[in-house]
Amino acid sequence: MCGFAGLYHLETPKPVDPARISAMCDAIAHRGPDGEGVWTAPGVGLGHRRLSIIDLAGSPQPMASRDGRAVLVFNGEIYNYRELRQELKTHGATFRTDGDSEVILAAWQRWGADCVNHLHGMFAFAIYDLEARSLFLARDRLGVKPLYYAPLSDGSVAFGSELKALLAHPLLRREIDPLAVEDYLTWGYVPDHRSILKGVCKLPAGHSLLLRHGATLPGPRQWWDVSFAERRKGKAADIEAELVHLMRQAVRSRMVADVPLGAFLSGGVDSSSVVALMAEASAQPVRTCSIGFDVAALDESAYASQVARRFGSEHSSRAVSPDDFSGIDQLAGMFDEPFADASALPTWRVCQLARESVKVALSGDGADEAFGGYRRHVFQHGEDRVRTLLPQALRGPLFGRIGALYPKADWAPRPLRAKSTLLSLAGDSAQGYARSMAFAPPEVREGIYSDEFRRLRGEYRAEDPVLALMRSAPARSGLDKAQYADLKVWLPGDILTKVDRTSMAVGLEAREPLLDHRLIEFAASLPEALRVRRGQGKWLMKKAMRRYLPDNILYRPKQGFVTPIAQWFRGPLAGAAQEIAAGATLARTGWFDTRRLAGLVDAHVAGTSDNSRLLWQLLMLERAFTRLGIG
Known part of the structure; x- marks a missing residue:
């Protein structure tokens, strides 16, 4: 687990200043506090910051191959590197180190x-x-693992593990992409098909990019996909x-480390599994950690303690006040781009706690996306049954009209909050799921945009790429397509970004065995009835884990990290909410209807509606713009 940065000249192979590479790496020094290195040659420069996990002293980077023909910078872990090493030895490869970095170089040369296709693990290199x-x-x-890149005006391409590395280069343009703002306000993050800055790209998951001197910048090539x-x-x-x-195989492969290792334990199905x-694989007690809240309605620590006792783990827990919003500015700085998943704050806190005793922590991320564990998957499964019973020509006008008239009812019990379901049923399966994923649906976004922003955005809508993805997915059903969209858009854009940035901010390596x-x-090939059954998601996984876990862990309602932002904006952050509408940063863009924003703030503070998610999005957008020097 590390960070890297570099420059590559597509046109004339000009000299690369090592100091420039060092400055880019210094911007992401938190990703690798244990070592650093820079290598340059005509037309190229590579830099690395190392967090030592495997072969602590023997694998410095940038690393040259044994014959000197290739040089690597690498972020991540290759879990099958020992098996690959043996395979490559049969083809004549020799090795000087005991780590996974040199195995990647040998695999490239082979x-x-x-x-x-031969690498099992998490990586960007x-x-x-x-x-x-x-x-x-x-x-x-x-x-x-993330990877950003951008062409620069001198004919070079800058790349790095975080946007911070690129921002350290003086030739990077800092012009906000209005389409990324549309994406962000829809999803709560900027998905991988776009960046908040024009001209900056993210290499998509399961893709590679081959650059050559004298050639133009090519598009990424997909080398892996999942089929439903x-x-x-x-x-x-x-x-x-x-x-x-x-x-078992996934967990055990991720327990290989030359440093202390533990696990996040929330008390939910995934982390408990x-x-x-x-515990089954280890001769020593597993080290676990959890964050609790000093408000009973938000606290899951009792379940985490139950699981810890069951498996005899060395468990540490810390209570966090729901008023713990002191790190908002620091949190915004971790992500560079605007990021509105409020659970990033407690995720950061549990990473801080874990880092006090371990350097590697396993998490339960990925099971919901793979096995159909979200409530929206259950709803999608049920709504598609309704869609098969009623033709679109009838369903669209009927549910669309009722949904438009139905009150938003944030205050009502969950079964009575039917507006979203009705509007979802008015569209086809993909449209319905896109609405369920959205932080801010189209009618909410339209209400806060200015005429100038609508002009800049043109015909583009954030839902368009997701709808296209779902409609062309290698899938059979609406549930298949929903999970495919989650794996391709939500997982890398939100969940994995959150875990990567918050863990790397404290020098902790997070590993996701369920990914x-x-x-x-395997999960993508399961019949729907083994994923969602009788209103229960992750059906097969929960059944399989009954040999390990009690029913009150497996079948209690899903909660996740809950951050009380609605209360914050009616209390200690009420002033920050007022500044969203009255402040200069967002207003100076001319992209928002400030009177409408003021009305949303007033209604929320007064308690007549819950606009907390939108206000949190706008607050994080304002913080990101400020850090980027915009406005």
Whole structure:
């Protein structure tokens, strides 16, 4: 787990100043406090910051291949590197180190760009091939590790693990992309097909990029995808046994480290399952940690303690006040781009707690996306049944009209908040799911935009790429397509970005065993009834884990990290909410209707409506603009 940055000249191979590479790496020094290095050659420069996890002293980077023909900078972990090392030795490869970095170099020299298909793990890396004078960039299958790049005005391409590294280069333009603002206000993050700054790209998950001197900047090449098009057959008991085997394999492969290792434990199904399998595989007590809240309605720490006692883990827990908003500005700085998932704050706190005793922590992220664990998956499954019963010509006008008239009813019990469901049913399966994913649906966004912003945005709508993705997905059903969209958009854009930035901010490596690609491919082949059944998501996974976990852990309502932002904006952050409408940063863009924003703030503070998610989005947008020097 590390960070890297570099420059590559597409046109004339000009000299690269090592000090420029060092400055880019210094901007992401938090990702690698244990070591640093810079390597340059005509037309290329590579820099690295290292967080030592495996082969602590023997794998410094940038790393040259044994024959000196290739140089690597790498962020992540390759979990099958020992098996790959043995395979490559049979083809004549020799090794000087005991780590995974040199294995990537040997794999590149053996298989070229196809080396990525042999790597099991989380990774982003850059390899410069001195013989071909080419630069190869690659990102792991699910997008666990990030990689940004941007062409610059001097003919070079800058790249790095975070946007911070690119921002350290004086030639990077800091012009906000209004389409990214539309994306952000819709989803609460800027998805991987766009960046908040014009001209900056994110290499998509499961993609690579091959750059050559004298050639134009090519588009990324997809090297991995997941298919929901096939259905696994066989006895349910055999499928369940295969699931447990794959989960065990994934957890055990991620327990390899030369430093202290532990796990996040929320007391939910996913993290508890990971801890159970770690305890099964370990001769020593597993180290676990959790964050609790000093408000009973938000606190899950009792469930985490129950699981910790069950498996005899060395458990540490810390209570956090729901008024713990002191780190908002620091949090905004971790992400560079605007990021509105408020659970990032407690995620950061649990990373801080974990780092006090371990350097690597396993998490339960990924199971919801893979096995249909979100409430919206259950709703999608049910709504599609209604869609099959009523034709669109009838359903659209009927539910659209009722949904438009139905009150928003934020104050009502959950079963009575039917507005979203009615509007979802008015559209097709993809449109309905896009609405369920959105932080701010179209009618809310339109209400706060100015005429100038609408002109800049043109015909583009943030839902368009997601709808296109779902409609062309290798899938059979609406649930398949929903999960495919989650794996391709929501997972890398929100969940994995949140975990990467908050963990790396404190020098902690987070590993996600439930995102092992073999487990993801297995889950995608499950019949729908083994994912969602009788209103219950993750049906097969929960059934399989009953041998390890009690029912009150497996079948209690999903909660997740809850941050009380609605209360904040009616209390200690009421002043910050007022500044959103009255302040200069957003107003100076001319992109928002400030009177409308003021009305939303007043209504929320008065308690007549809950606009907290939108206000939090706008607050994080304002903070990001300020840090980027915009407005």
